[in-house]
Amino acid sequence: MQSLPCISLAWLALAGGLVYASAVSSETPAADEAMLVYIGTYTGARSKGIYVSRFHPLSGELTAPELAAATPNPSFLALHPNQRYLYAVGETAESPGARTGTVCAFRINAADGQLALLNRESSGGAGPCHLAVAGAGKCLLVANYGSGSVAALPLQATGELGKPGTVIQHRGSSVNPQRQAGPHAHFITAAPGDRFALACDLGLDQVLVYRLDPAKAGLAANDPPFAAVKPGAGPRHLAFHPSGRFVFLINEMDSTLAVFAYDARRGALEHVQTVSTLPEAFTGQSTCAGILVHPSGRFVYGSNRGADSIAVFSFDARQGRLKLVEHRPTQGKTPRHIALDPTGQWLLATNQGSDQVVVFRVDLKAGRLRGGGKPATVGAPVCAVFVPGKPPQP
DSSP: OOOOTTOSEEEEEETTEEEEEEOOOTTSOOTTOOEEEEEEEOOSSSOOEEEEEEEETTTTEEOOOEEEEEOSOOOOEEEOTTSSEEEEEEOSOSSTTOSOOEEEEEEEOTTTOOEEEEEEEEOSSSSEEEEEEEGGGTEEEEEETTTTEEEEEEBOTTSOBOOOSEEEEOOOOOSOTTTOSSOOEEEEEEOTTSSEEEEEETTTTEEEEEEEEGGGTEEEEEEEEEEEOOTTOOEEEEEEOTTSSEEEEEETTTTEEEEEEEETTTTEEEEEEEEESSOTTOOSOOEEEEEEEOTTSSEEEEEEETTTEEEEEEEETTTTEEEEEEEEEOSSSOEEEEEEOTTSSEEEEEEGGGTEEEEEEEOTTTOOEEEOSOOEEOSSEEEEEEEOSOOOOO
């Protein structure tokens, strides 16, 4: 099982069950030492780029966000494993009619949290909306929603981005003519072990699987090449169970959460269960956004935009099935990304529509969410990333 660095709660999967064990890393924040939290936004009148706050893990306090780097529409962020570098999409075309967006590399100043731009590169397609660092920092994976393509970019030892080593254009459509007339790659990440990468395409109703070569920034179609979901579901994001045996997929358009068994040898997915993220009595319009798996593997969280809630599920790893725990209102509008702090005791919800990041305390026994620290105000927040320890400086 992969180790989980930089956390004070470690969990071991034994004999198909989950056993709690305490662990202390040299990078775990001491006592109530503040951690940096970076917040990605959609830029406009109320936001200018990436913001930084400090988070106190004992109290759940999130300080008022400060501008760390001015950059257009950094709607998704990813941290390098060495914690020295932060990467951001620029979810916008470079100019009217341009066919490519950008990704940016920043160096983190551990003293004040400010970001220094290292370089920008093409994302390999239009409208980049998601990225992930793979291969222990060897390459960056990017999903381009506008063009429906995915790309892999090499990462230099200095943190800088190279030009895309691979760009793959998705082809096809699905049943919704307004949203699925063509491909819309919405997410990509490396599977545990870095042998495969999984990409969600909302326009195709598929989770595509690629063979991954991080050292060469290489992607190639796997066999089997994808797992299909229900037509019109609109797969958005996914997350792996800590054991690596299950994948949880959140579907944007039909507000469902699907469980797949994952075959790490073949890179194959087999459907196990699909559940709704909405209350039975809900009759309004809502779409899903973020998904999280607790480091214990016992709880799964998904955000509902419209219902403005977080659906909380317990997970039975022996049966591979979810059970609803609660629907927790997010105290704001349009919850986008959700993030857990490194201890697994706090959850952040970025309420895009009400310009606030809300802190919830996690009940480690039941998975339920409770009110925590005071919300932090920032314009159109859509992503939050914790820096677990103090980043070392070059």
